[in-house]
Amino acid sequence: MLTFVSQAVRNFHHVGSVWPSSPRLAKALVKPILDRRGHDDRAPIKVLEVGAGTGAVTRTLLSALGPGDSADIVELNPVFCESLERLARERQSRVPGLDARIHANPIEEAELRGPYDFIVCGLPFNNFPPPLMRRIFRRMLSLLADGGTLTYFEYAGVRVARSGVSTADTRKRLRRIEAVGKLLHRRLYGRRTLVLGNFPPAIAIQLQRRGTLPAKFVDAALESDASPCGTGRN
Numbered sequence: 001m002l003t004f005v006s007q008a009v010r011n012f013h014h015v016g017s018v019w020p021s022s023p024r025l026a027k028a029l030v031k032p033i034l035d036r037r038g039h040d041d042r043a044p045i046k047v048l049e050v051g052a053g054t055g056a057v058t059r060t061l062l063s064a065l066g067p068g069d070s071a072d073i074v075e076l077n078p079v080f081c082e083s084l085e086r087l088a089r090e091r092q093s094r095v096p097g098l099d100a101r102i103h104a105n106p107i108e109e110a111e112l113r114g115p116y117d118f119i120v121c122g123l124p125f126n127n128f129p130p131p132l133m134r135r136i137f138r139r140m141l142s143l144l145a146d147g148g149t150l151t152y153f154e155y156a157g158v159r160v161a162r163s164g165v166s167t168a169d170t171r172k173r174l175r176r177i178e179a180v181g182k183l184l185h186r187r188l189y190g191r192r193t194l195v196l197g198n199f200p201p202a203i204a205i206q207l208q209r210r211g212t213l214p215a216k217f218v219d220a221a222l223e224s225d226a227s228p229c230g231t232g233r234n
């Protein structure tokens with residue numbers, strides 16, 4: 001907890017929160033994996049977690065996995081990666097045959113081999129420039145298996161709250177972030193769940209890739225958001 005708070009204070013842009021996610025939010029984000037296991041489906045599962053922090057969600061995620069399953073965990077902050085390495089080692093010592101790897105890189109650069117059945121993302125998109133958000137979603141969707149599920153979250157009402165106290169440029173940026181979110185929601189069968197048991201309350205968002213969704217289709221959808229206020233950078 002202390003590690004998370006001190007890194008958040010130093011680097012709020014990337015961390016995007018002063019508090020790690022609660023167990024309830026973690027459960028909402030990992031729900032598609034828990035549901036699959038609930039159906040007693042023992043086929044091996046391949047999972048990607050992006051922006052794992054100190055492991056608030058990773059803990060729940062790894063406890064849903066068993067022998068033969070694998071998890072690639074991507075986190076750019078090296079201090080957080082030390083906690084994640086400990087967590088992965090501890091879980092693997094209890095579950096032999098579980099493959100959990102930490103990638104200390106930004107998701108844009110991490111060497112990964114999809115497709116993944118599940119992607120769980122904790123990135124603070126409201127802090128990012130819209131072109132970076134689109135680039136990251138393009139990457140994640142290109143790694144998602146057909147029929148796979150991607151979950152991520154945002155804090156409830158955060159854009160409304162920030163709009164009231166921000167510059168015109170920031171308001172424009174937040175509107176574009178919202179537009180990308182809505183577009184993904186429409187194209188990828190989005191579902192939103194309010195999680196009050198988190199500080200602050202959050203919305204867990206679930207997207208699904210059904211059938212063969214050509215990468216080009218998603219690219220085109222994300223590109224179509226390239227509206228006049230885009231900088232084209234980042």
Ligand SMILES: C[S@@+](CC[C@H](N)C(=O)[O-])C[C@H]1O[C@@H](n2cnc3c(N)ncnc32)[C@H](O)[C@@H]1O
Binds near residue numbers: 051055106107123
């Ligand atoms: C809001 S915190 C979430 C941490 C944790 N998943 C949780 O829910 O408590 C976002 C995390 O994403 C990481 N991050 C930010 N940009 C990233 C990127 N491009 N690639 C990988 N991780 C990133 C930050 O270092 C931070 O640990």
